[in-house]
Amino acid sequence: MAGFRDMPVVVQVLLAGVIAIVLGAGVWWVWVKPVNDDNEQKQIALDQKKADNETLRRYERDLPGLEREIASLQQQLEIQRTIVPDEKEAPGFMHLMQDTAASAGIEIRRYTAMPVQTREFYTEVPYQIDIDGSYYAVVNFFERVAKLQRIINIGGLQMATPKFTYAPNESVVANCMATTFFNHDSSKTAPATPAAAAR
Numbered sequence: 001m002a003g004f005r006d007m008p009v010v011v012q013v014l015l016a017g018v019i020a021i022v023l024g025a026g027v028w029w030v031w032v033k034p035v036n037d038d039n040e041q042k043q044i045a046l047d048q049k050k051a052d053n054e055t056l057r058r059y060e061r062d063l064p065g066l067e068r069e070i071a072s073l074q075q076q077l078e079i080q081r082t083i084v085p086d087e088k089e090a091p092g093f094m095h096l097m098q099d100t101a102a103s104a105g106i107e108i109r110r111y112t113a114m115p116v117q118t119r120e121f122y123t124e125v126p127y128q129i130d131i132d133g134s135y136y137a138v139v140n141f142f143e144r145v146a147k148l149q150r151i152i153n154i155g156g157l158q159m160a161t162p163k164f165t166y167a168p169n170e171s172v173v174a175n176c177m178a179t180t181f182f183n184h185d186s187s188k189t190a191p192a193t194p195a196a197a198a199r
Contacts, residue, residue, distance in 0.1 A: 093180050096150065097129070104141035106133030107170075114177070126179040132162060132170045145178075153179045 059066070094111060101108045110130040117124040131138060138159070145152050156177040162170055 093125070093127075093152075096148070097145075097152075097178065100144045100148065101131065101141055104133075104144050105137040106131050106141045121183070123182045124179050125182060126177050128175065129178050130173065130175050132173040134169050135172050137169075138172055138174055151181050155179065 097108060097111075108129055108131050110128075112128040114126040114128055117126070131141065133141070142154060145154060154176050157174060158176070159172050159174045162173045
């Protein structure tokens with residue numbers, strides 16, 4: 001077989017060209033193409049980061065307004081928690097009722113915890129209460145309860161004259177159901193029925 005040098009010049013040139021093309025394609029495929037593909041992926045990621053940064057810059061300009069809005073929403077949430085607290089707390093409810101009764105000039109003689117009613121987003125916690133005092137003081141107590149920031153429903157009201165009195169100004173006794181409400185997570189289990197509490 002003839003050697004490379006024995007081949008005609010045209011064949012040598014063509015053969016050298018083919019070898020150069022094959023070697024060039026191999027170098028391109030093995031070294032250049034992976035680097036090029038990697039660069040393209042990095043460029044795509046960089047363009048995405050630039051777009052994200054541009055989006056975030058708009059929020060950065062609005063940041064003071066957003067912080068004010070968050071503060072306002074947190075304040076509203078705290079007000080809502082005062083109206084309908086997050087957790088069932090019998091002592092806090094009783095203290096609120098006692099303070100309201102004292103300011104109205106009546107006495108709450110007994111609390112009886114009734115079965116808790118669990119709804120989808122809130123829990124009803126009813127208490128049977130016995131109160132006594134003068135007629136107008138009892139009416140004043142119910143008016144004050146109606147104006148409390150916390151939601152308390154009064155129902156099942158029964159009034160009568162007392163069979164015996166604790167103080168000279170007591171002209172009526174009343175029994176009613178005072179129901180307060182608490183927020184709860186609907187995914188959690190229903191709270192247990194509270195034990196009876198008496199004063």
